[in-house]
Amino acid sequence: MTSTEGILTSARYGKDQVRVFRVVRNGAVHEIVEYNVQVLLEGDIATSYTEADNSVVVATDSMKNITYYLAKVSPYVLTPEHFALHLGTHFVAKYSHINKALVTVEKLRWSRIPVGVAGQERPHPHSFIRDGEDKRTAAVEVEKAVDGALTGKVTGGIRDLLVLKSTGSSFTEFVRDEYTTLVEVDDRVFSTSVDLSYTYSLFAIPFPTDAKKLAFEVPREVADADAVAGKARVATLDIFATDNSESVQATLFKMAQRVVAENDAVQTVSYRLPNKHYIPVDMKYIGVDNTTPASAEVFMPIAAPNGLISATISRK
Numbered sequence: 001m002t003s004t005e006g007i008l009t010s011a012r013y014g015k016d017q018v019r020v021f022r023v024v025r026n027g028a029v030h031e032i033v034e035y036n037v038q039v040l041l042e043g044d045i046a047t048s049y050t051e052a053d054n055s056v057v058v059a060t061d062s063m064k065n066i067t068y069y070l071a072k073v074s075p076y077v078l079t080p081e082h083f084a085l086h087l088g089t090h091f092v093a094k095y096s097h098i099n100k101a102l103v104t105v106e107k108l109r110w111s112r113i114p115v116g117v118a119g120q121e122r123p124h125p126h127s128f129i130r131d132g133e134d135k136r137t138a139a140v141e142v143e144k145a146v147d148g149a150l151t152g153k154v155t156g157g158i159r160d161l162l163v164l165k166s167t168g169s170s171f172t173e174f175v176r177d178e179y180t181t182l183v184e185v186d187d188r189v190f191s192t193s194v195d196l197s198y199t200y201s202l203f204a205i206p207f208p209t210d211a212k213k214l215a216f217e218v219p220r221e222v223a224d225a226d227a228v229a230g231k232a233r234v235a236t237l238d239i240f241a242t243d244n245s246e247s248v249q250a251t252l253f254k255m256a257q258r259v260v261a262e263n264d265a266v267q268t269v270s271y272r273l274p275n276k277h278y279i280p281v282d283m284k285y286i287g288v289d290n291t292t293p294a295s296a297e298v299f300m301p302i303a304a305p306n307g308l309i310s311a312t313i314s315r316k
């Protein structure tokens with residue numbers, strides 16, 4: 001017997017971890033991207049849950065097929081934000097009962113291999129190296145209003161950007177009370193795995209005149225997504241490396257300020273920074289000093305627990 005004790009209050013479904021590799025051949029010089037794509041749809045799909053009505057279900061297998069098809073035909077495939085927007089727009093334009101598409105694209109690193117003798121290397125036209133485990137991310141929402149008007153919301157970002165500095169970080173003058181055991185340090189190891197996301201302002205998307213033709217043009221609000229992503233990564237690394245950090249919080253704020261300052265299109269910047277602790281090993285038992293900031297040379301990297309510092313900085 002079907003229970004009527006509960007009601008469906010929200011529903012979305014789709015395909016996760018669609019792995020896509022695309023090569024664009026410009027003569028001998030190839031451009032490549034490797035993506036992990038997630039597509040989730042919302043709309044008039046309640047009966048698929050409540051009445052086993054599959055007539056409203058676009059199969060997640062079809063969503064996977066559409067992802068590969070657009071990877072083949074979209075002129076925007078090389079930029080994660082643009083590809084995600086094209087995909088999202090296609091879903092809501094093609095299926096009248098779908099009113100929201102949430103598409104995330106995670107871009108894996110593949111950089112050109114520098115070839116030649118050391119010091120005089122040149123980027124190879126079609127050979128690449130995974131030069132980092134960090135991923136560029138794009139999260140897009142395309143929403144269709146009841147009158148058919150489309151709006152787009154785009155969030156770009158980075159995740160898993162692992163960094164460490166062996167000095168230029170202190171932590172002092174925090175609350176001291178009966179629970180405090182942490183000692184103040186004017187020099188410490190600072191390591192984090194950067195998780196960054198930044199939002200663009202909401203924009204209108206012209207309704208594709210012929211969904212079959214996949215009509216889509218990149219809105220000007222997100223036209224510079226590649227440049228923004230590049231500047232955000234450089235700013236993050238530059239501030240991390242050069243800031244005389246007084247805390248993860250203070251360094252985070254400087255990073256975010258710079259991303260806002262350098263990118264007119266960016267409205268809010270959020271960082272989530274785990275503080276990956278490195279504890280100086282106590283060697284007093286063997287008569288060796290390794291615990292003061294000046295003497296500490298051997299550290300124990302601690303997997304858990306970690307601090308977790310996050311904040312959102314919004315354009316004034």
Ligand SMILES: O=c1[nH]c(=O)c2[nH]c(=O)[nH]c2[nH]1
Pocket residue numbers: 171182246247248249275307
């Ligand atoms: O930069 C830091 N911020 C904190 O909030 C904190 N708390 C802590 O124990 N160590 C640190 N370091």
